[in-house]
Amino acid sequence: MTNHISLAQGREYLAIPGPSVMPDAVLQAMHRPSPNIYEGELIEMMPALTADLKRVARTDHHVAIYIANGHGTWEAALSNVIAPGETVLAPASGRFTYGWAEMAEGIGATAQVINFGTSSGWDFDLIAEALRADKAQEIKAVLAVHVDTSSSIRNDIPALRALLDDLNHPALLMADCIASLGCDRFEMDAWGVDVMVTACQKGLMTPAGIGFVYFNEKAAAKRATMPRVSQYWDWIPRTQPELFYQYFNGTAPTHHLYGLRAALDLIHAEGIEHVWTRHERLATAIWAACETWADGGALHLNVADRTDRSHAVTALRLTDGQGTPLRRFTETQLGLTLGIGLGMEDWDGCFRLGHMGHVNGQMVMAMLGGMETAMAALNIPRGTGALEAAAAILAA
């Protein structure tokens, strides 16, 4: 490339599937001195904060806050309801289910994994077979990743609930909504989810560092039967914000709480239904562009069926290992960072688009324009009219 200059100066756009873009309101809320952690404003803000966390997940039950990333919430949730020697069933549609299953084995449980590959959602016949075979009801929980961020598959949680009910299987339904909460529709109580884990750095738009375990009365009853629960992960003290020091088992994550407060204010001002619809519309525009490019033969969407796709993340593959060069181009030449492929065979071919949280129409058009530019620079064959196809969705 002769006469080449980088066009990456200016505001960068981190379009990876977590951590997501942080709103200015969140950054500003965190830019302040440390508060007193023993009394005063920070303690007083907790009841409303936990109430608003429950609203986002559509639940009236409990939420415990941990100073932990998503992996920490996996272990926290398991530690409260799964005893060593018990079995969990893990229907896998991407890397993250394996991660959670490994965590279960780490605390002494047996993880029974069913591999559904990485390009379509669960096959309920196979899950039913596994549950029916469990005559002694040794499976104590099903580890259900709602959106697997590595494959961008979104699984059907209400259908899993219906299956457990039909088979009269008492296993807890535990959902990982780390990528989906605040992006894809999720309704904990209406969907009959017993335990849900999530973290703050994706749809909740807050810097990585705090995570949440939601649980209902059925899960609390299982917790009550546990021979022991490690003190730090125990969710019981973490449901009583009035006991503030016990609540966090030490110093509170002060600034994360301020940031989260601002993020929840944004979500509630927009309305969670609107947040879900916005993500759906933006994802549909991205799919329209990608499906048009795919006509050229080089680009493939990882998930063929739209109903199996998340609205928060899109996994893609370019032939001839062109995914990595594409990412390098958009990052160094345009100031647009796309996500690496995760847990996929073809490392250099695969990449992912994050469209979760604080993302609007012009950002999505800029991301797609950046991809069009990179594909032009790299001479990648592609169908024409992708940006027009996306614009038509957003204009409708």
Ligand SMILES: *Cc1c(COP(=O)(O)O)cnc(C)c1O
């Ligand atoms: C991001 C993510 C995780 C891991 O979260 P960390 O905060 O990186 O530990 C787990 N599950 C899903 C579905 C995710 O998207």
